[in-house]
Amino acid sequence: MKTIINLFHPDFKQSRVNKKLVDQVKDEFEVRNLAELYPDFMIDVKKEQQILERADRVVLQFPMQWYSSPALLKQWEDQVLTYGWAYGSKGTALHGKELLVAVTVGADNYGHDDFVGYTVDELLRPLQATSHLIGMRYLKPFAVMGASSISDKNLQKAAEEYEQYLQKDVAALGTFE
Template sequence: MKTLVIVAHPNLTNSVVNKAWVERLSQEKEITVHDLYAEYPERRINVEREQQLLLEHDRIVFQFPLYWYSSPSLLKEWQDVVLTYGWAYGAEGTKLHGKEFVLAISTGGPEAAYQAGGFNHYSMSELTKPFQATANLTGMRFLPTFTMQGVRLLTNEQICESAEALVRHLKASL
């Protein structure tokens, strides 16, 4: 299964977890890592190129740190301009039908903060509903999300373990 990991981290160089994930995922032959902020520093997205990448892969992954309960802004811009009516959705928009869709999300806050009664009041499942709706609208199958929470407190060993766990998650028949 060919997997496209669309990475959206505005400062990947200074990241710890997302950078480790990218480095590890880049070692896998069947996984294509596509860093939006590196590819589009001027934020001018090449829609045709992005749509072609989507067509060439069976599983699409959005990898990002949770920013203000959503994704970093370039990923939202990417969704707005790439997932167009008549291509990704609508009566004629069937190009993504049958593909699989996965989220790989890191958070600074601990898991306990993302649940009813927790600091943020909402679970990760609730916060990712717009991505689930996107999968539904575009005919993709939404697979279980990979999350790594409390990343500020992880040891180097735990970071490496999380990268291995992400690879296993993405290669699994979910």
């Protein structure tokens, strides 16, 4: 199975957590640093589409920012997921492929009974709905919580868990899960 990891980090040089995750898996899986490829947000749409076409599993890895994704991921969606290719009656290029969100979350006070009031999975709904529209199988997201203050030991553990998560079959979620 061909897995592509598309990394969206606006400041990867300053990254600790995403860098550790990438270092853990980069020998095994293809990692593409989109912010480095497209520092001016001018995305090569054809190239990005070709890369998705040859993947079975597409991982979107990013740090949570303002309860959402970095702007370049939104730009990538807007530009790459075109009508007639990704959606619409003839837009079947991604049908049946897997979409896995891997997110690092600075805080750990998420959930209905905690400060944020929403779960991380709920905040990722726009990506889940997009996955549904483009016919991809949306896998249970991988999240590293408390990323802003995670200890070296727990970060090492999270990186190993990420590697294992990428190696295995992961259940697809239903629309409302």
